[in-house]
Amino acid sequence: EKVKIIQTAHYVPDLVVSNDDLSQIMTTSDEWISKRTGIKRRHVSLGENTSDLCTKVASDLLAQSGWQASQLDLIIVATMSPDAYTPATAAIVQGNIEATNAFAFDLAAACSGFAYAFEVASQFITTGRAKKVMVLGGEVLSKVVDWQDRTTAVLFGDGAAGVLLTESDDQAAILASDLQTFGSDAAKLSAGLNQPLTSFGDFKPKQISAFAMDGHAVYNFATREVPASLKRACHQAGLELAEVDHFILHQANERIIKAIAKRLKLPLSKFAVNISEYGNTSAASEPILLDELVKQNKVKRGQIIALSGFGGGLTVGTQIIRY
Numbered sequence: 001e002k003v004k005i006i007q008t009a010h011y012v013p014d015l016v017v018s019n020d021d022l023s024q025i026m027t028t029s030d031e032w033i034s035k036r037t038g039i040k041r042r043h044v045s046l047g048e049n050t051s052d053l054c055t056k057v058a059s060d061l062l063a064q065s066g067w068q069a070s071q072l073d074l075i076i077v078a079t080m081s082p083d084a085y086t087p088a089t090a091a092i093v094q095g096n097i098e099a100t101n102a103f104a105f106d107l108a109a110a111c112s113g114f115a116y117a118f119e120v121a122s123q124f125i126t127t128g129r130a131k132k133v134m135v136l137g138g139e140v141l142s143k144v145v146d147w148q149d150r151t152t153a154v155l156f157g158d159g160a161a162g163v164l165l166t167e168s169d170d171q172a173a174i175l176a177s178d179l180q181t182f183g184s185d186a187a188k189l190s191a192g193l194n195q196p197l198t199s200f201g202d203f204k205p206k207q208i209s210a211f212a213m214d215g216h217a218v219y220n221f222a223t224r225e226v227p228a229s230l231k232r233a234c235h236q237a238g239l240e241l242a243e244v245d246h247f248i249l250h251q252a253n254e255r256i257i258k259a260i261a262k263r264l265k266l267p268l269s270k271f272a273v274n275i276s277e278y279g280n281t282s283a284a285s286e287p288i289l290l291d292e293l294v295k296q297n298k299v300k301r302g303q304i305i306a307l308s309g310f311g312g313g314l315t316v317g318t319q320i321i322r323y
């Protein structure tokens with residue numbers, strides 16, 4: 001479709017927590033975490049909520065692009081760790097940056113959230129319903145992980161990132177997309193489960209459930225469904241996988257990324273990995289990586305990039321983009 005990425009930006013909180021820091025508060029080790037996940041450190045938010053991280057990215061996107069907040073028509077925030085049920089994190093961001101002409105909403109697709117939000121935004125642009133759109137992925141997962149559960153607490157980090165999208169005036173375009181949901185496996189990865197009353201009267205104190213995951217099942221799901229999604233999207237774009245210059249995958253686990261590259265018989269050099277610095281930042285992870293590659297001039301105008309998110313839902317979401 002006629003959609004172009006005009007600007008990228010990312011923000012992570014200042015506090016860096018290393019694997020050794022974690023081994024002081026739980027039974028784990030730098031050796032285990034590094035070997036099994038590729039993660040060396042992660043950024044943790046103290047006092048900043050998801051809307052605060054997203055607002056920093058929103059301000060950077062506007063400053064770097066020269067767009068005025070009042071020019072924005074739409075703001076979408078993809079997150080699995082919103083500030084609240086309501087107001088939407090996107091609405092808080094809209095107020096913070098005074099984007100008075102933009103309507104705003106959150107999108108819940110866990111680690112595929114950015115890919116799903118990117119797809120929704122592109123439909124608003126190609127139908128002419130919106131011209132200037134901000135798409136953000138933001139998470140404060142440190143507020144949903146169980147810091148006593150070493151199998152999950154060591155995996156996640158906080159961060160936000162995003163893009164500005166508008167109608168393309170050149171070769172830039174979204175060439176294809178592939179969004180899939182496997183709801184029968186929904187229970188394999190959850191956080192923030194809210195239970196209904198079981199009988200009227202015995203009101204128990206509210207407790208929001210922490211992050212829980214069947215790691216083995218989700219790992220196998222990812223190594224199977226991400227290659228399938230990338231193949232379908234490339235086929236839809238009329239491209240061979242080999243014609244993709246950069247595979248920008250959700251940074252869930254370094255071994256998973258290597259397994260996907262191997263399964264697709266593609267060089268690992270096309271799969272950027274920055275999980276060592278950030279951990280798994282769910283909906284923020286693809287846009288953080290995309291911003292880094294753009295700012296390092298590794299992703300260049302005219303190149304073909306594949307963005308792929310996967311995780312809670314279970315979901316997978318892929319776009320093939322001529323940047």
Ligand SMILES: O=C(O)C1CCN(c2ccc(-c3cc(CO)ccc3Cl)cn2)CC1
Pocket residue numbers: 036037111155189214215216218219222252253256280282310311312
């Ligand atoms: O090696 C080990 O023992 C363990 C094996 C299990 N691992 C996993 C498993 C799944 C995920 C994961 C998480 C999300 C949530 O954003 C989305 C997508 C994925 Cl694929 C991350 N790590 C960690 C190392």
